[in-house]
Amino acid sequence: xxxxxxxxxxxxxxxxxxxxxxxxxxxxxxxxxxxxxxxxxxxxxxxxxxxxxxxxxxxxxxxxxxxxxxxxxxxxxxxxxxxxxxxxxxxxxxxxxxxxxxxxxxxxxxxxxxxxxxxxxxxxxxxxxxxxxxxxxxxxxxxxxxxxxxxxxxxxxxxxxxxxxxxxxxxxxxxxxxxxxxxxxxxxxxxxxxxxxxxxxxxxxxxxxxxxxxxxxxxxxxxxxxxxxxxxxxxxxxxxxxxxxxxxxxxxxxxxxxxxxxxxxxxxxxxxxxxxxxxxxxxxx
Numbered sequence: 442x443x444x445x446x447x448x449x450x451x452x453x454x455x456x457x458x459x460x461x462x463x464x465x466x467x468x469x470x471x472x473x474x475x476x477x478x479x480x481x482x483x484x485x486x487x488x489x490x491x492x493x494x495x496x497x498x499x500x501x502x503x504x505x506x507x508x509x510x511x512x513x514x515x516x517x518x519x520x521x522x523x524x525x526x527x528x529x530x531x532x533x534x535x536x537x538x539x540x541x542x543x544x545x546x547x548x549x550x551x552x553x554x555x556x557x558x559x560x561x562x563x564x565x566x567x568x569x570x571x572x573x574x575x576x577x578x579x580x581x582x583x584x585x586x587x588x589x590x591x592x593x594x595x596x597x598x599x600x601x602x603x604x605x606x607x608x609x610x611x612x613x614x615x616x617x618x619x620x621x622x623x624x625x626x627x628x629x630x631x632x633x634x635x636x637x638x639x640x641x642x643x644x645x646x647x648x649x650x651x652x653x654x655x656x657x658x659x660x661x662x663x664x665x666x667x668x669x670x671x672x673x674x675x676x677x678x679x680x681x682x683x684x685x686x687x688x689x690x691x692x693x694x695x696x697x698x699x700x701x702x703x704x705x706x707x708x709x710x711x712x713x714x715x716x717x718x719x720x721x722x723x724x725x726x
Contacts, residue, residue: 444520444529445489453528454479457519466610468587470656478515490520490533506540513539548669550677555580558667559620567632568649572662574621574628575646575654579663579671581621583678583696586656586671592645594633597625607697615695679704 442449458476461467467475486495492513499509517537524531550558559580562573575589588605596604601622605613617625625645636647644653663671675696682692693704 478512492537574624577621577624581618593643
């Protein structure tokens, strides 16, 4: 069975995706992204192993450089795996270089803004109590949206910490601020049980129909309540810790980054913030 035979491509791709799930422990969202990128490549590239036609099509579709780079990474990984499993001749894989991109510094909310916003959130209804608990928790611990969605009630511990299952099913224990912990307890005591049903399981944050709150719904809550994207809360959490003197290694552990270079971007944010404050504060700035 060879990859350059069209009739074999779907089966080989499914084997690869199964490897990502079972061996690499990739999340469903990551696997879906790989599947879409690779399927697009197999459909649009005239000669498997080359990239010229595929990159031209990506350019015509006005994909961003970061999106194209993600696709290149997915495809190269798939082709390499195919070669290792004798589905493809490695010598036919042409070299391709990722596109140079400018480093986009993440959007960071000021401490005053986020504090005033969280303090002013309404808590008159069950949904408002739930939403406040979600936002307090995301800023408290820098969680990814998927990590919030998958939290169980048993993950919240009485010593103001929680167990989080991150990327690659890697588990970490995180502290929770007093305010976030109190908001979660308030939500559990006043709202959660009123919407539980057979769909609920032990998930912490539930929708109005009883099932766990989806990633999409959490993004919508953040957009409506905060006016930004969820990752901005994660960026804000990390930057505020560094601004407060936290060690980069500690921030890396809290965020669940396996590569310290991923966390390094927040040092650039802090330096940018520092320069901005300097110019605003110095009499001759």
